Amino acid sequence: MTEPKHPNLAAIVVGGSAGALEALAHIVPALPGTLPVPVAVVLHMLPRRPSGLCAVLGELTPLRVKEAEDKEPLAPGTLYLASPNYHLLVEREHCFSLSMDEPVLFSRPSIDVLFDSAADAYGPTLCGVLLSGANEDGAAGLKHIHDAGGTTVVQAPHSATSRQMPAAALAAFAVDHVTTPDRIGPLLELLAAGGERAEPRAEGARS
Amino acid sequence: MMALAPSRADSEFEHLFEAIYERYHYDFRRYAEASLRRRVAAALVHFGCDTVPHLEQRALSDPQVFTELLRFLTVQVSDLFRDPTYFRALRDEVVPVLRTYPSPKVWVAGCATGEEAYSLAILLAEEGLLERTQIYATDIHPESLRVAQAGVYALDRFARFSENYLQAGGRASLSHYYTAEYSSAVLARSLKKAILFADHSLATDSVFAEMQLVSCRNVLIYFERALQDRALGVISEALCRKGFLGLGLKETLRFSSHASEFREFVPDARIYQRL
Ligand SMILES: C[S@@+](CC[C@H](N)C(=O)[O-])C[C@H]1O[C@@H](n2cnc3c(N)ncnc32)[C@H](O)[C@@H]1O
Numbered sequence: 001m002t003e004p005k006h007p008n009l010a011a012i013v014v015g016g017s018a019g020a021l022e023a024l025a026h027i028v029p030a031l032p033g034t035l036p037v038p039v040a041v042v043l044h045m046l047p048r049r050p051s052g053l054c055a056v057l058g059e060l061t062p063l064r065v066k067e068a069e070d071k072e073p074l075a076p077g078t079l080y081l082a083s084p085n086y087h088l089l090v091e092r093e094h095c096f097s098l099s100m101d102e103p104v105l106f107s108r109p110s111i112d113v114l115f116d117s118a119a120d121a122y123g124p125t126l127c128g129v130l131l132s133g134a135n136e137d138g139a140a141g142l143k144h145i146h147d148a149g150g151t152t153v154v155q156a157p158h159s160a161t162s163r164q165m166p167a168a169a170l171a172a173f174a175v176d177h178v179t180t181p182d183r184i185g186p187l188l189e190l191l192a193a194g195g196e197r198a199e200p201r202a203e204g205a206r207s
Numbered sequence: 208m209m210a211l212a213p214s215r216a217d218s219e220f221e222h223l224f225e226a227i228y229e230r231y232h233y234d235f236r237r238y239a240e241a242s243l244r245r246r247v248a249a250a251l252v253h254f255g256c257d258t259v260p261h262l263e264q265r266a267l268s269d270p271q272v273f274t275e276l277l278r279f280l281t282v283q284v285s286d287l288f289r290d291p292t293y294f295r296a297l298r299d300e301v302v303p304v305l306r307t308y309p310s311p312k313v314w315v316a317g318c319a320t321g322e323e324a325y326s327l328a329i330l331l332a333e334e335g336l337l338e339r340t341q342i343y344a345t346d347i348h349p350e351s352l353r354v355a356q357a358g359v360y361a362l363d364r365f366a367r368f369s370e371n372y373l374q375a376g377g378r379a380s381l382s383h384y385y386t387a388e389y390s391s392a393v394l395a396r397s398l399k400k401a402i403l404f405a406d407h408s409l410a411t412d413s414v415f416a417e418m419q420l421v422s423c424r425n426v427l428i429y430f431e432r433a434l435q436d437r438a439l440g441v442i443s444e445a446l447c448r449k450g451f452l453g454l455g456l457k458e459t460l461r462f463s464s465h466a467s468e469f470r471e472f473v474p475d476a477r478i479y480q481r482l
Contacts, residue, residue, distance in 0.1 A: 069457065070427070070428045070457055070458050071432050071462045072461075073462075083457055086457055089239075089242055091431065093432075097429075099282065099428060099429065100428075101242055101245065101246065117241035117242075120244070
């Protein structure tokens with residue numbers, strides 16, 4: 001394996017809306033329980049009982065799956081879900097905060113809010129993943145992750161139930177990896193292990 | 208909305224809150240930073256300031272600007288009987304114990320525009336306890352305290368409030384507690400009489416009375432851990448032995464240094480009991 005060109009990955013953040021749960025169901029089984037980094041997920045339109053979703057995802061992956069709690073430190077090998085009706089943010093001390101600030105792009109939790117705060121907290125050691133969705137929340141946040149030196153992954157629009165969210169990100173900047181859900185899991189595992197970052201950045205935005 | 212760029216903004220951000228503390232004695236220095244940054248960014252847009260120092264200069268030179276800025280620095284959302292399961296648990300599990308005190312005291316810390324305090328007043332009235340209970344409701348935001356004191360809310364919010372009220376185990380109809388005037392609902396005088404609204408900061412002020420119940424919901428999430436511990440220290444000290452503490456449904460004592468002073472009482476409703 002080649003020398004990693006960047007500091008080791010410290011965290012992964014994932015966002016999506018319509019169609020993202022299906023994508024996630026393809027991604028998480030590929031992640032090992034020993035994943036050396038935490039994963040924080042914002043999905044719009046969560047079912048009423050997020051504990052139900054925790055159980056569903058928990059069945060699919062060896063990762064520990066739970067709702068993120070206020071001031072909870074982010075731990076490796078854990079997938080955290082944002083609670084409905086609260087924004088989820090990452091503090092510089094690498095713990096979560098919740099907030100009831102105004103919805104962003106009609107969304108609470110908002111993907112931009114998670115991505116922006118995580119980019120500030122983790123800089124180049126963050127990887128952001130944007131999945132299927134029918135609005136543009138997340139595109140600006142993913143660009144922020146990119147601008148802070150982090151790695152960006154977008155679900156290939158042709159594989160997405162709703163293309164708008166991935167397309168908005170691809171239109172905004174040169175995304176590092178554009179690929180299908182079945183390949184995102186192995187890619188994240190590789191990145192988390194300190195492996196390949198991206199092809200040269202300029203090559204990014206394709207679908 | 209863009210978040211502030213981290214690098215240079217850091218010291219400017221700190222400077223802003225040091226200056227506000229010096230000048231106005233509002234202490235935002237240990238608030239959870241990630242969302243505070245977003246709110247400052249929104250304030251920059253609102254006040255037409257390009258930079259944080261510019262905003263600082265305006266807020267320091269004009270108290271009215273500062274008052275307006277407070278609305279950005281704090282989050283004021285609230286509802287009557289928000290999270291009905293919480294109020295249901297108070298009614299079923301906590302009220303029976305409150306009943307054993309001759310004149311229980313209840314403190315709503317971070318009451319915003321008053322909805323939580325009025326919800327408690329209604330609940331206690333239905334349990335026959337309001338007459339002998341003193342409710343204190345405090346906040347740092349003067350504008351919200353004024354709204355709370357007035358007890359007048361937009362009528363169109365009451366469909367949802369009524370639903371909450373019934374889910375919370377309400378024994379009558381919420382309409383017993385207000386009169387509609389045009390597009391407003393005015394809460395009953397008997398409820399207002401039972402509540403003392405006052406300015407109090409969990410960041411800088413201390414205990415003012417011994418309480419049997421403290422309800423502090425969706426306030427601690429805006430604090431970083433050190434400040435949460437400070438606030439919980441005040442609350443813990445205010446509570447009598449076996450007194451109750453209710454938090455927001457997404458808040459927990461687990462990560463606090465005061466956790467060992469409490470036991471979980473109704474875990475799902477985030478109600479704790481002081482040991
Ligand atoms: C989201 S509201 C909570 C309203 C209500 N407790 C509820 O849950 O519906 C948060 C409130 O905390 C208040 N607050 C912020 N900092 C505070 C402090 N240091 N001391 C007391 N209250 C504070 C804000 O002004 C705001 O009114």
